[in-house]
Amino acid sequence: xxxxxxxxxxxxxxxxxxxxxxxxxxxxxxxxxxxxxxxxxxxxxxxxxxxxxxxxxxxxxxxxxxxxxxxxxxxxxxxxxxxxxxxxxxxxxxxxxxxxxxxxxxxxxxxxxxxxxxxxxxxxxxxxxxxxxx
Amino acid sequence: xxxxxxxxxxxxxxxxxxxxxxxxxxxxxxxxxxxxxxxxxxxxxxxxxxxxxxxxxxxxxxxxxxxxxxxxxxxxxxxxxxxxxxxxxxxxxxxxxxxxxxxxxxxxxxxxxxxxxxxxxxxxxxxxxxxxxxxxxxxxxxxxxxxxxxxxxxxxxxxxxxxxxxxxxxxxxxxxxxxxxxxxxxxxxxxxxxxxxxxxxxxxxxxxxxxxxxxxxxxxxxxxxxxxxxxxxxxxxxxxxxxxxxxxxxxxxxxxxxxxxxxxx
Numbered sequence: 191x192x193x194x195x196x197x198x199x200x201x202x203x204x205x206x207x208x209x210x211x212x213x214x215x216x217x218x219x220x221x222x223x224x225x226x227x228x229x230x231x232x233x234x235x236x237x238x239x240x241x242x243x244x245x246x247x248x249x250x251x252x253x254x255x256x257x258x259x260x261x262x263x264x265x266x267x268x269x270x271x272x273x274x275x276x277x278x279x280x281x282x283x284x285x286x287x288x289x290x291x292x293x294x295x296x297x298x299x300x301x302x303x304x305x306x307x308x309x310x311x312x313x314x315x316x317x318x319x320x321x322x323x324x
Numbered sequence: 325x326x327x328x329x330x331x332x333x334x335x336x337x338x339x340x341x342x343x344x345x346x347x348x349x350x351x352x353x354x355x356x357x358x359x360x361x362x363x364x365x366x367x368x369x370x371x372x373x374x375x376x377x378x379x380x381x382x383x384x385x386x387x388x389x390x391x392x393x394x395x396x397x398x399x400x401x402x403x404x405x406x407x408x409x410x411x412x413x414x415x416x417x418x419x420x421x422x423x424x425x426x427x428x429x430x431x432x433x434x435x436x437x438x439x440x441x442x443x444x445x446x447x448x449x450x451x452x453x454x455x456x457x458x459x460x461x462x463x464x465x466x467x468x469x470x471x472x473x474x475x476x477x478x479x480x481x482x483x484x485x486x487x488x489x490x491x492x493x494x495x496x497x498x499x500x501x502x503x504x505x506x507x508x509x510x511x512x513x514x515x516x517x518x519x520x521x522x523x524x525x526x527x528x529x530x531x532x533x534x535x536x537x538x539x540x541x542x543x544x545x546x547x548x549x550x551x552x553x554x555x556x557x558x559x560x561x562x563x564x565x566x567x568x569x570x571x572x573x574x575x576x577x578x579x580x581x582x583x584x585x586x587x588x589x
Contacts, residue, residue, distance in 0.1 A: 207463070208363065233368055243425060
């Protein structure tokens with residue numbers, strides 16, 4: 191389905207299922223960017239490393255280091271994924287509260303550092319999409 | 325006692341399954357840990373580190389129609405005896421494997437053999453006294469497709485988020501369709517009594533237990549270590565020790581005489 195969507199002037203955001211199953215079926219041109227979301231845990235990093243390797247065959251990969259509490263967490267992720275384009279999203283109690291209350295984090299009364307990082311990532315991606323490809 | 329651990333991604337299924345498997349082994353039980361999740365998890369939570377091995381690849385063959393099956397002459401007992409690996413506390417681990425860059429195709433023999441083993445376990449006499457702890461992948465799919473027919477208890481691991489609760493309710497509904505299956509909800513990463521109450525209200529069910537949010541568990545995850553090895557005295561381990569005892573009580577099996585408890589090691 192992703193491969194058949196018209197993309198002129200539109201942005202499609204697709205939330206894929208956990209793991210690498212869907213990624214293995216992705217073909218070049220289906221998507222422009224794959225965001226590989228990773229937590230600072232050995233299991234998550236193991237999957238993210240594999241996902242990034244598979245996704246990079248068909249799209250640009252940005253690794254999103256999520257729920258990061260400090261430099262140790264960043265270094266743990268960089269040790270496996272450091273050569274990738276990496277965006278850090280700090281642990282954010284406003285996201286935790288939003289998840290618990292069943293509301294969108296972006297609608298939180300006082301968005302925290304994590305939400306702000308995701309907004310910046312969105313801005314960055316839309317800017318790069320608007321630039322003519324060389 | 326035969327259990328399957330299910331839930332939404334990131335809820336902590338593998339940590340719960342791996343820690344419970346070892347705690348039950350320490351209570352004197354023979355324990356088989358079954359990993360039917362293609363993503364890494366159970367081997368790490370048991371303390372073996374990441375294992376990708378397709379353990380049943382040599383136990384599989386194609387039939388005349390080109391379909392994978394267990395080799396003739398290999399039953400569940402032999403598959404466990406020959407192809408499982410030894411984990412800490414004497415737990416045996418059996419997994420169908422983890423996909424590499426080529427995807428699932430190289431694992432299909434092991435995967436189909438694993439599925440058949442899972443379906444024969446409950447009828448295999450030499451394994452009748454064993455405790456089985458299965459770690460299923462995120463979501464309801466394997467529960468719906470009967471990947472854990474051995475299980476008498478489905479433990480649904482739930483985090484205090486709406487997404488996790490909604491997934492848990494759906495998985496619970498599907499698992500209850502199994503014959504004689506009991507569904508038990510385990511609240512994980514709980515920050516306090518208000519979390520517990522909110523989760524019980526939203527699940528419309530009582531909770532088997534509440535496992536507290538625990539920095540030690542997070543650090544064990546970061547390091548890729550078993551929670552039991554990194555922080556044996558942590559609040560999360562204490563809560564799971566209580567769960568192990570409660571499961572023994574509910575299964576009617578009781579504790580094994582002369583068994584060692586966690587403090588003995």
